[in-house]
Amino acid sequence: MSVLILVDPLPGDAEENRVARLVGAARGLPGPVALLVIDAEEGPRCQRLATLDGVSQLLRLAPAAPDQPPEPEALAEWLTARHAEHTAILAAASPFGAEIIPRVGGLLGITPLTGVVGIGPDHTFIRPTHAGAALARIRSRSALKLLTVQPWAFAPVATGTTPAPVRAVGALAGSGLSRSLGVTTIQRPPGQPELTGARIVVAGGAGLEKGRDFQPVEALAAALGGAVGASRGAVDAGLAPADRQIGQTGHVIAPELYIGLGISGAVQHLAGIKAAGCIVSINTDPGAPLSSVADLSLVADAREAVPALIRALQA
Known part of the structure; x- marks a missing residue:
């Protein structure tokens, strides 16, 4: 019996790091770790993911239609029919994981246990509650654990040299209950990393609304080689598109450096950045909640401070 990790069907440029962290989380569960990758063919992607340390095998499931995400109903049925083969089925706490894992549970x-940030001994799991203001420790007595986990809360495993065996396990059959109408890829400026996998994130808040200008955020992110986020x-x-949102209802991130410009720091936003290595706040309000949790707080107008900071970086 294995721990089965569902890999998101639409890969991003931080996919390998994200899956490596899911494997790191799965190591806290009993049984060998297997990856389920939905792909029409065994290409470089499968081979790359199969080299992650701790992966015993990679199962390749072909989609019902090429270049289309799987029907959630069909995938949930497929997993349910094979649930006795696994001690746990887990996925990232992403839209894909949030769509599949609860269906299997139903x-x-x-x-299911959702948004897990820690796995302890004796079948205990840690997940945020009360909008991230507290952590709940839960013991599950279910024989099969169904989990969505926050990947950035776990250390990634290394990449090895010998890939685990890749095994084709058939193809999904269409259920007819839903169909994909299309996939839109969000375009980022050239050289800007994906938000959830970036080492450096610069985010802007409603404090920039007076100037109706997000340029300080974009300029500082470009100078540091980081990603752009928003409250x-x-x-x-x-001021920013919805795919840039960080927090309980957006992305949960764990960069090495997070810089918040004009962000007061509501508890929902803080829940999305608490795993950051270093937190910097630039705000005119010294009493902003973000300042109280920041490693470094600068009381200043971001529109004035950022140009000076960029000049210092360039010097």
Whole structure:
């Protein structure tokens, strides 16, 4: 019996790091680790993921239609029919994982544990609660554990040289209950890393709304080679697109360096950055909640501080 990791069907440029962290999380569960990759052919992607340390085998499941994400109903049925082969089925706490794992739980009558950030001994799991203001420790007595985990809360495994065996396990059959109408790829500026996998993230908040200008965020991110993020307030104000949102209802990130410009720091936003290595706040309000958790807090107008900081970096 193995721990089965569902790999998101639409790869991003941080996919290998994300899957490596999922494997790191799975090491805290009993049984060998297997990856389920939905791909029409065994190409470089499968071979690359199969070299992650700790992966015993990679199962390749062909989609019902080429270049289309799997029907969630069909995939949930497929997993349910084979659930006795696994001690746990887990996925990232992504839209894909949030769509599949609860469906499997509903079919099997098992309550999933979502947003897990820690796995302890004796079948215990840690997950945020109360909008990230507290952590709940939960013991599951279910024989099969169904989990969505926050990848960035776990250390990644290394990449080895010898790939694990890749085994084709058939193809999904269409259920007819839903169909994909298309996939839109979000375009990022050239050289800008993916938000969830970036080492450096510069985010802007509603405090920049007075100038209606997100340029300081983009300029500092470009100078540092980082990704651009935003608070919900900035997204609601139209300063940034929704795919940039960080927090409980957006992306959960764990960069080495996070810089918040004009972000007050609502508890929902703090829940998305608490795993960051170093937190920097630049805000005119010294009492902003983000300043209280920041490693470094600068009380200043971001529109004035950022150009000076960029000049210093260039010097």
